[in-house]
Amino acid sequence: MKLMETGVLYNPQSGKVSGKNVSKSSRQLKHMEGYYEDTEAFRSMDPETPVYEVLMHAQEEGNEGGLLFGTSYLFPGKVGNEYFMTKGHFHEIKNRAEYYWGIQGEGALVLMDEKGEAKVEKVTQGSLHYIPGHIAHRLVNTSDSMLVVGACWPSDAGHDYGTIEENGFSVRVKEEDGKPVVK
Numbered sequence: 001m002k003l004m005e006t007g008v009l010y011n012p013q014s015g016k017v018s019g020k021n022v023s024k025s026s027r028q029l030k031h032m033e034g035y036y037e038d039t040e041a042f043r044s045m046d047p048e049t050p051v052y053e054v055l056m057h058a059q060e061e062g063n064e065g066g067l068l069f070g071t072s073y074l075f076p077g078k079v080g081n082e083y084f085m086t087k088g089h090f091h092e093i094k095n096r097a098e099y100y101w102g103i104q105g106e107g108a109l110v111l112m113d114e115k116g117e118a119k120v121e122k123v124t125q126g127s128l129h130y131i132p133g134h135i136a137h138r139l140v141n142t143s144d145s146m147l148v149v150g151a152c153w154p155s156d157a158g159h160d161y162g163t164i165e166e167n168g169f170s171v172r173v174k175e176e177d178g179k180p181v182v183k
């Protein structure tokens with residue numbers, strides 16, 4: 001029997017996923033209206049400023065029992081003193097869990113339960129993060145270089161952005177005296 005190529009490549013150093021069934025999505029500041037606390041600073045910035053990109057391998061999107069795999073690239077930057085971050089979400093099917101792992105850079109993973117109780121984990125190269133179901137999650141880049149984070153989650157999890165869009169997270173990660181603080 002001949003060994004088959006999968007047609008998909010993963011570079012563990014850069015997190016790059018390429019080949020078959022790989023797609024890329026990009027978020028600029030213009031997609032993040034209302035997410036940052038300092039609305040004046042937000043308005044003074046170029047709306048085309050890139051905030052993050054996600055490469056995703058989706059062999060079977062939406063299928064119960066399937067898995068999705070992706071790498072998030074979060075640019076360094078701040079809106080006022082609040083670091084660049086992802087929108088953050090609960091999963092649409094609430095009980096769906098997810099793994100994150102640090103590939104490059106330094107950042108924070110903000111986790112919040114449905115009562116608004118938050119916890120923040122430090123993300124570094126090699127750190128592994130288990131995100132249980134019913135927990136909203138957001139990545140924050142606390143460094144001045146790119147934060148690269150891998151993820152694997154159930155195909156049918158879906159993304160509920162609305163809850164965070166309306167209520168936000170109960171904590172924010174900001175820079176104070178050159179260091180990240182959670183407020």
Ligand code: PAN
Nearest residue numbers: 054070072086087088089151153
């Ligand atoms: C990740 C996130 C990715 C982008 O793949 O989707 O980091 O963040 P937002 O989806 O909050 O914009 C994941 O958690 N998937 O479930």
Ligand code: ZN
Nearest residue numbers: 091098137153
């Ligand atoms: Zn998720």
